Amino acid sequence: MKLIYSNTSPYARKVHIAILEKQLEGDFTFQEVDTQQDAEIVRAINPLGKVPALITVEGEVVFDSPVICEFIDTLSGVVELIPQIKNARFVVLRNQALADGLMDAVVAMVAFEKHSGEALPKVLVNRNIDTIHRALNAMENQIPALGEAFDLGQISFMSAIGYIELRLPKLRWREMRPKLSAWFDERSTRPSFKSTMPNR
Numbered sequence: 001m002k003l004i005y006s007n008t009s010p011y012a013r014k015v016h017i018a019i020l021e022k023q024l025e026g027d028f029t030f031q032e033v034d035t036q037q038d039a040e041i042v043r044a045i046n047p048l049g050k051v052p053a054l055i056t057v058e059g060e061v062v063f064d065s066p067v068i069c070e071f072i073d074t075l076s077g078v079v080e081l082i083p084q085i086k087n088a089r090f091v092v093l094r095n096q097a098l099a100d101g102l103m104d105a106v107v108a109m110v111a112f113e114k115h116s117g118e119a120l121p122k123v124l125v126n127r128n129i130d131t132i133h134r135a136l137n138a139m140e141n142q143i144p145a146l147g148e149a150f151d152l153g154q155i156s157f158m159s160a161i162g163y164i165e166l167r168l169p170k171l172r173w174r175e176m177r178p179k180l181s182a183w184f185d186e187r188s189t190r191p192s193f194k195s196t197m198p199n200r
């Protein structure tokens with residue numbers, strides 16, 4: 001199987017961490033792309049023109065990142081990233097959606113400037129920043145309910161916060177969020193998180 005990814009994509013990092021936590025790295029090859037320079041390559045694989053995208057052994061293309069993570073979770077039973085039990089399952093998937101929405105808001109801010117060379121209008125900056133803070137507050141409230149298992153919801157939280165640290169280093173996301181901050185520091189020591197740190 002081949003994972004098409006970009007080094008800085010938080011969605012791709014989530015998928016990569018999921019592969020490492022499932023101890024499946026031997027089953028994958030990884031093709032790094034630049035979503036701007038290699039846009040044609042990416043579009044030929046994923047009609048949406050986005051990474052991550054997965055090409056299975058059968059040549060089937062799987063996207064987007066939540067679907068890829070569901071697929072990966074079916075591949076081995078070393079750990080279960082998405083619980084089968086109904087309530088626990090929807091909490092984990094909801095936490096993934098929360099983190100993905102946060103990533104969407106950060107990407108919206110970064111991508112506009114990158115693609116147009118212009119600053120994002122203030123009204124949209126404020127809207128995205130509000131979304132990011134609301135999502136972080138919701139994460140802070142979720143911390144006491146999180147279990148020991150590093151499930152897909154937790155992997156998603158880590159990838160989203162890692163992306164804030166990369167793209168919005170001045171955001172001061174830790175302020176007023178002591179539980180999230182301590183939890184992030186503790187989880188940051190995991191080899192899967194450390195080895196997927198973006199290198200630019």
Ligand SMILES: N[C@@H](CCC(=O)N[C@@H](CS)C(=O)NCC(=O)O)C(=O)O
Nearest residue numbers: 009010011035050051052064065066
């Ligand atoms: N919902 C998608 C979002 C993926 C996404 O937005 N990826 C960005 C990189 S962080 C991308 O490929 N952007 C290229 C583009 O839109 O041209 C997922 O979860 O996989």
